[in-house]
Amino acid sequence: MQKEISLNSGYKVPVIGFGTWQAKPNVVGHAVEQAVVESGYHHIDCAAIYGNEKEIGEALQNIFYTGTKREELFITSKLWNTEHHPDNVEAACRQTLKDLQLDYLDLYLIHWGIPFKHGKLLKPLSKLGIALTESVPIYQTWAAMEKLVKKGLVKSIGVANFTVPMLMDLLTYAKIPPAMNQIELHPYNSQFELVKYCHRNNIAVTAYSPLGTPGGLEKGDPILLDDSTIKKIAKAHKKTPAQILLNWAVARNTIPIPKSTTPSRIQENIEIFDFELTSKETEAIDELNCYYRFVDPINFWGIPYFD
Numbered sequence: 114m115q116k117e118i119s120l121n122s123g124y125k126v127p128v129i130g131f132g133t134w135q136a137k138p139n140v141v142g143h144a145v146e147q148a149v150v151e152s153g154y155h156h157i158d159c160a161a162i163y164g165n166e167k168e169i170g171e172a173l174q175n176i177f178y179t180g181t182k183r184e185e186l187f188i189t190s191k192l193w194n195t196e197h198h199p200d201n202v203e204a205a206c207r208q209t210l211k212d213l214q215l216d217y218l219d220l221y222l223i224h225w226g227i228p229f230k231h232g233k234l235l236k237p238l239s240k241l242g243i244a245l246t247e248s249v250p251i252y253q254t255w256a257a258m259e260k261l262v263k264k265g266l267v268k269s270i271g272v273a274n275f276t277v278p279m280l281m282d283l284l285t286y287a288k289i290p291p292a293m294n295q296i297e298l299h300p301y302n303s304q305f306e307l308v309k310y311c312h313r314n315n316i317a318v319t320a321y322s323p324l325g326t327p328g329g330l331e332k333g334d335p336i337l338l339d340d341s342t343i344k345k346i347a348k349a350h351k352k353t354p355a356q357i358l359l360n361w362a363v364a365r366n367t368i369p370i371p372k373s374t375t376p377s378r379i380q381e382n383i384e385i386f387d388f389e390l391t392s393k394e395t396e397a398i399d400e401l402n403c404y405y406r407f408v409d410p411i412n413f414w415g416i417p418y419f420d
């Protein structure tokens with residue numbers, strides 16, 4: 114059995130998840146099947162905006178056919194920015210359930226705290242390249258998320274990309290507190306204080322881009338997997354740099370969701386529980402923090418979200 118983390122909703126989430134962001138059509142389904150059936154992942158991270166939930170839904174059917182039960186898996190999805198209005202939340206969730214061919218989600222997250230203009234365009238932009246937004250306060254979206262729990266469509270609800278002030282506000286009115294905050298986390302952006310705040314408030318933390326998102330690098334981005342400190346520690350443990358990064362993430366009580374569609378890496382990324390980093394190694398990794406974000410809305414939606 115893999116380690117699990119208890120959520121404030123009473124459910125448990127496996128400490129490593131299988132990421133599906135940037136997983137391409139025609140390969141993602143097979144990757145999910147391999148991850149669950151051959152490599153033993155029990156936690157799959159999805160989102161409507163990734164555009165691959167239908168294919169993952171077919172893969173899940175194949176997985177259930179092999180004997181894995183629905184309740185053995187922890188499946189997350191996310192409400193896209195165009196669907197924040199309370200009138201749209203349930204329909205968006207039901208569409209995801211239909212695509213994934215599921216009766217319920219284990220966890221449903223508000224993907225970003227930015228309500229986009231509702232419509233066919235998933236990323237509506239002005240001529241200046243700035244996201245077109247709509248006046249929907251998060252408290253209204255959250256109340257609609259809470260209704261999904263009451264209706265049995267989702268077991269737990271949470272957020273992604275939320276900062277401390279956003280969480281502080283949410284916690285003042287939430288009847289169901291967020292069970293999770295999914296954020297960009299890796300040694301170049303460790304977000305120590307945000308992680309501490311979440312844990313203090315009983316909000317679990319999922320780490321996206323735990324490998325420094327090497328498949329989606331822009332010009333000038335650093336390559337975390339090539340970092341000399343990480344490589345040196347990997348050599349000492351006879352592990353790969355990716356395994357060091359994932360072990361570090363789990364050791365700090367966060368839940369990494371590495372994405373891979375390469376069979377050997379899918380396997381490699383779950384073989385991280387048979388060694389421990391020394392406190393010196395952990396310190397050395399902690400010192401790599403340089404507040405570097407690979408994912409920042411200022412770059413693609415013109416919104417200084419994290420400023």
Ligand code: A2P
Pocket residue numbers: 132321322323324325326327328329338353355356370371372373374375378379381382
């Ligand atoms: P691929 O899917 O071709 O295997 P992140 O989860 O940080 O966004 O990283 C995902 C990216 O990292 C993908 O491009 C994936 O490539 C690559 N990747 C996943 N696992 C490993 C690994 N163990 N070693 C090197 N690269 C990896």
